[in-house]
Every structure is written in structure tokens, then in C-alpha cells.
Amino acid sequence: MHSRTFILVTIVVAAAVFFVAQLVANNYLFFAGYTVLQFVVLATAWNILGGYCGYVNFGSAAFFAVGAYSSVFLHKAYPLPIPVLILVAGFVAGVIGLGMGYLTLRLRGSFFAIATLALAVVLQTLVTNWDFVGGSRGAYVIRPNSLDVFGHQIPYIEYLFLQMLILAAVAIATARTIERSRLGYGFATIRDDELAAEAAGVPTLRLKLIATTLSGALMGMAGAPFPYYLGFLQPQSAFALEYAVNSIAMPMIGGTSSWIGPLIGALLLGIVQQVATVTISSAVNVLIVGVLLVAFVIIAPNGIVGFVRNLMRRGRS
Amino acid sequence: MTEPLLRIDRVGKRFGGFVALDGIALDVAPGERLGLIGPNGSGKSTLVNCICGTLRNETGSVTFDGRKMDGLAAHQRTILGLARSFQLPRPFHSLSVADNLRIPLLYAVKARSGSHLSARELDDHCVEYLRLVGLDHKAARLPRDLTQVEMRKLELARAMAAEPKLLIADESMAGLSHSEIGDILKLLMVLNARGITIILIEHIMSAVMSFSQRLAVLVSGRKIADGDPQEVVRNPEVEKAYLG
Numbered sequence: 159m160h161s162r163t164f165i166l167v168t169i170v171v172a173a174a175v176f177f178v179a180q181l182v183a184n185n186y187l188f189f190a191g192y193t194v195l196q197f198v199v200l201a202t203a204w205n206i207l208g209g210y211c212g213y214v215n216f217g218s219a220a221f222f223a224v225g226a227y228s229s230v231f232l233h234k235a236y237p238l239p240i241p242v243l244i245l246v247a248g249f250v251a252g253v254i255g256l257g258m259g260y261l262t263l264r265l266r267g268s269f270f271a272i273a274t275l276a277l278a279v280v281l282q283t284l285v286t287n288w289d290f291v292g293g294s295r296g297a298y299v300i301r302p303n304s305l306d307v308f309g310h311q312i313p314y315i316e317y318l319f320l321q322m323l324i325l326a327a328v329a330i331a332t333a334r335t336i337e338r339s340r341l342g343y344g345f346a347t348i349r350d351d352e353l354a355a356e357a358a359g360v361p362t363l364r365l366k367l368i369a370t371t372l373s374g375a376l377m378g379m380a381g382a383p384f385p386y387y388l389g390f391l392q393p394q395s396a397f398a399l400e401y402a403v404n405s406i407a408m409p410m411i412g413g414t415s416s417w418i419g420p421l422i423g424a425l426l427l428g429i430v431q432q433v434a435t436v437t438i439s440s441a442v443n444v445l446i447v448g449v450l451l452v453a454f455v456i457i458a459p460n461g462i463v464g465f466v467r468n469l470m471r472r473g474r475s
Numbered sequence: 476m477t478e479p480l481l482r483i484d485r486v487g488k489r490f491g492g493f494v495a496l497d498g499i500a501l502d503v504a505p506g507e508r509l510g511l512i513g514p515n516g517s518g519k520s521t522l523v524n525c526i527c528g529t530l531r532n533e534t535g536s537v538t539f540d541g542r543k544m545d546g547l548a549a550h551q552r553t554i555l556g557l558a559r560s561f562q563l564p565r566p567f568h569s570l571s572v573a574d575n576l577r578i579p580l581l582y583a584v585k586a587r588s589g590s591h592l593s594a595r596e597l598d599d600h601c602v603e604y605l606r607l608v609g610l611d612h613k614a615a616r617l618p619r620d621l622t623q624v625e626m627r628k629l630e631l632a633r634a635m636a637a638e639p640k641l642l643i644a645d646e647s648m649a650g651l652s653h654s655e656i657g658d659i660l661k662l663l664m665v666l667n668a669r670g671i672t673i674i675l676i677e678h679i680m681s682a683v684m685s686f687s688q689r690l691a692v693l694v695s696g697r698k699i700a701d702g703d704p705q706e707v708v709r710n711p712e713v714e715k716a717y718l719g
Contacts, residue, residue, distance in 0.1 A: 340581045340582075340585075343570070343574065343577060343578055343581055344578075344581075344582065346567060346569055346570055347567050347570075347578055349569065350566075350567040350568050350569055350570070351565045351566075351567060351568075353529065353549075353561075353565065354561065354565035354566070354567065355550075355567075355578070356528075356529070356548065356549035356550045356553070357527065357529075357549055357550075357553060357558070357559055357561070357634075358550075358553065358578045358579040358582060358583065358633060358637060359550050359553040359554050359578075359579050359582035359583025359584075359586060359637055360550055360578060360582045361548070361550050361551075361582070362550065363548070415569065
């Protein structure tokens with residue numbers, strides 16, 4: 159499918175999802191849906207660097223938190239509409255992604271992963287000690303119950319859901335476009351063999367910087383509406399282990415080789431976690447991820463997409 | 476005398492206390508077929524890495540096509556027309572055989588010419604190179620489905636797809652049978668006939684002797700001989716280095 163056609167299909171699917179959600183008219187659906195879509199964005203963003211380029215980022219929570227805290231900062235300093243906050247968060251997190259990429263250019267494998275983890279620790283320490291955004295106490299972000307859109311009052315959670323739905327569509331369309339482009343081929347060569355990539359004329363350092371910037375920006379954008387979703391933000395919730403673990407586990411379970419893998423992984427794990435939250439406890443969420451991740455590493459190391467592709471290949475031969 | 480395509484001027488490289496290259500000087504003329512031999516650990520691969528930008532030489536300089544290469548990254552040198560194949564094939568495992576060739580076309584050739592190749596033109600170029608190395612029937616396969624000799628051919632085809640002026644073939648025949656070596660030699664001759672200058676680094680002397688117009692020998696990071704292949708192999712210093 160051509161990239162333009164794919165973008166059109168993505169818009170139509172996103173509109174259909176919003177329309178169907180409206181028909182159900184249950185606020186909890188929007189609450190749960192927001193979280194699932196947030197993970198779709200995070201997983202897709204992680205996969206641009208981790209799946210396409212083979213650079214494992216343990217610091218997803220840091221980029222997410224950067225987005226969330228840039229919203230808190232602006233909420234206090236100069237309140238802006240959420241779409242603008244998303245763009246600002248994307249810019250700030252993108253710049254941090256670029257900086258991280260620049261500082262870790264020569265690192266690979268576990269060394270790169272540890273460096274990203276260190277970034278999360280450093281940023282969390284900074285935020286915890288930054289009084290203006292609430293420091294360790296946290297900050298309240300008061301939001302209205304509903305919003306006036308062209309004369310119609312819509313619940314605020316629906317508005318947030320719509321923002322995240324648009325963001326998920328943008329993230330998926332971006333990932334899919336990259337995958338089929340010159341950039342995507344370049345990313346694949348970095349993942350496969352960086353030395354051979356350079357020898358084939360691929361500017362690997364520049365491409366890595368593009369990947370860290372893009373991936374960081376999308377993660378930051380996912381975090382931007384988060385303070386408005388919770389109404390209160392503290393470092394423990396913005397930098398939660400859940401974000402780092404889910405961002406890695408969802409693409410790994412879905413499959414990292416294609417845009418659809420993180421989408422499948424995020425939908426599957428996100429929905430299971432939401433069901434577990436209302437039926438058992440949110441405390442089991444990370445446990446579910448851990449168990450599923452171990453199971454998939456053993457049964458289907460290439461994720462659901464890889465597993466299905468292997469079955470189809472076997473079926474043909 | 477024509478200007479050399481590649482000039483290696485007193486290139487030196489150390490790894491800690493170990494001197495890998497000790498002031499190597501070597502000129503390669505356009506269109507030449509140069510054989511580069513030497514025992515294991517003599518510095519051949521280090522020299523290739525210094526020429527191609529994978530390693531930085533600490534002393535001396537490398538000039539290619541009239542331009543100083545020092546400080547340029549490996550991909551920039553490829554864009555300028557300097558391609559290599561690796562001692563152990565390093566295909567892009569997740570890409571198909573055809574897509575492996577698409578990479579240098581998308582990056583090196585595009586950056587050099589600045590022109591945009593359409594999808595159709597890219598396909599045509601890939602097919603042309605695959606046909607040349609006899610891998611056109613495996614275009615859609617993954618590298619893991621290839622045999623050892625096919626993998627070597629893919630390695631050469633990918634280097635070729637960068638449309639280089641100089642190709643450095645680093646032990647492209649290691650581990651191959653007699654007839655497979657013949658295939659690779661034939662391929663290298665075809666490339667040379669197309670105007671590509673070739674440096675062949677090889678341990679298989681019969682192949683080196685039948686291919687090379689000129690032979691250079693490295694021992695312990697120093698060049699000990701350079702000239703007509705027949706004369707070089709009779710050089711007492713070379714005999715001593717090889718036979719002890």
C-alpha cells in the first residue's frame with residue numbers, strides 16, 4: 159500500500175474508533191482507551207529506535223516524563239491548549255533525544271541501554287528537586303470537566319482521548335512511512351551491521367541521531383496530556399517503571415520488525431492490563447508484562463508478527 | 476606518468492604498543508589490478524581499514540582521486556568511490572538479496588550524483604548487478620538462504636552497486652573450492668574490464684598471481700616488496716617471510 163493511501167486509511171480508522179467509542183457513551187471506556195492509545199504511541203516510538211535501528215532504550219519513561227513536565231511547566235507559566243502542549247513537549251523531548259543520541263553515538267548494545275537508563279535517573283533527580291513543577295510533592299493540574307467544542311459540551315476525557323487517538327494515528331503513520339522509505343532501509347542496515355552500512359555509504363551517525371530525536375519526540379508527545387489526564391503529577395508516576403517496561407515489552411511481544419508489531423503488542427497488553435486493573439488490581443500489571451515477555455521470548459522470539467510470518471512461510475514451502 | 480587513483484603516504488597505525496602499520500607507502504594507478512599479500516598479522520586488513528575509514532591512521536595520509544581522505548568517515552569515502560568487500564561476508568541479514576544492493580544505490584550513488592532514482596530504476600540496477608554475479612534467481616531470498624560462494628558474490632555485488640572507482644576485495648575467496656575461486660576471479664576481471672581499479676587481498680597465491688598486474692607484500696606492518704608479481708615472489712625477503 160502506498161504511504162499516502164496508508165495515511166488516509168489510518169485517518170479513517172481513527173475516525174471510526176472515535177465514532178464507535180461515542181456510541182458506547184461510557185466514560186470509563188475513554189479513560190481506559192486513553193491509556194491503551196498512550197501505550198500505542200510509546201511502543202511505536204520505542205520501536206523506531208529499538209526495533210528499526212536495534213538500539214534498546216531503557217529510558218522511555220524519561221522522555222514520557224519530559225513531555226508531561228513540559229506541560230506542567232507551561233500550565234503554571236503560560237497555559238496553552240493541549241495540541242500546542244503536545245507540540246512543545248515533542249520539541250523538548252526531541253531535543254533531549256538528540257542530545258542523548260549525540261552523547262551516546264559510540265555506544266552500542268548494553269552500554270547504550272545503560273546510558274539511557276542513566277538519563278532517566280538524572281532527569282528524575284532534576285525534576286524531584288525542581289520546585290516550580292512541584293518537586294517531590296507533585297503538582298496539581300486543574301482541568302475542566304467538559305469542554306466547549308463549536309457549541310457542544312464534550313467531557314474532557316473524550317477530548318483527551320481524541321488527542322491521544324490523533325497522536326497514535328500520527329505515530330503509526332510516521333513509523334509506517336519510515337519503514338518503507340530510504341530512511342527505513344538505512345535504519346535496518348544499522349540494526350543488521352553498522353560497519354557494513356558505513357561501507358555501503360549509509361551515514362550511520364546521522365541516521366542514529368534522527369532515530370533518537372524522532373523516537374524521543376513521539377514519547378514526549380505521548381506524555382504531554384498526561385498531567386491533564388491524572389489531574390496531579392508527581393515524579394513517581396511520570397517516571398514509573400511501567401512506562402519503560404511496557405515500551406519495550408509491547409513491541410517485543412508484537413514484533414519489532416514492522417509498524418504493526420508495536421500496535422498489536424500495545425493493544426494486546428494494554429487491554430489485558432486494563433481488564434486486570436478493574437478485575438484484580440493494577441499492581442499485577444507489571445507482573446502480566448513480565449510473564450508474557452518471558453513466554454514470548456521462549457515461544458516466539460520475533461513476536462506475534464514474526465510468529466505468523468514463520469507459519470505462513472512454512473505453509474508456502 | 477598518470478596521477479595515481481590511490482596514494483598511501485607513510486601511513487602508520489598502532490594498537491597500544493603493537494605497531495600494525497609502519498609508514499606504508501603505496502600508489503595505485505587508475506584501472507590497475509594490485510595484489511596485496513602478507514602473512515597473517517602483517518597489517519593487510521588494518522591498511523584496508525585505514526584506507527576505507529573504518530580505522531584512523533595516526534601518521535601519514537591517504538589520497539583518493541586527488542582528494543585527501545584523512546578525517547572523512549567511511550560512508551563519505553564510499554560516496555567518493557572507494558568500496559570494499561569484507562573478509563567475512565557481512566550481509567544485511569534482515570533484507571532480501573536485492574535489498575542488500577538497494578542500500579548503496581539509495582545512499583552512496585544518490586549522494587554522489589544527487590539525482591533521485593525511481594523505484595523502477597532501482598530495481599533495474601539491482602537486477603543488473605545480481606545478473607552479473609549470477610544471483611538474479613535469488614533476488615527475493617534472505618542472505619541466510621545463500622551458499623558460501625553466493626554470500627561472497629553478494630558481498631562483491633553490494634560493493635559494486637556503490638559504483639566505485641576502486642574496489643578493495645579483502646579475502647573474497649577464502650574457504651571456496653577451486654571452481655568457486657575461478658568464478659570470483661572471473662567476476663573481478665569483468666569488474667576491472669569495466670574500468671574499476673581493484674586491490675585484491677588474498678592468501679590463495681594461484682589466484683593472486685593470475686589476477687594481479689602488480690604485487691605488494693606486507694610483513695609486520697611494513698611493505699617489503701612491490702612490483703612485477705613474478706619478480707616479487709622470487710624476492711628472497713618475501714620467500715623468507717612466507718617460508719621462514
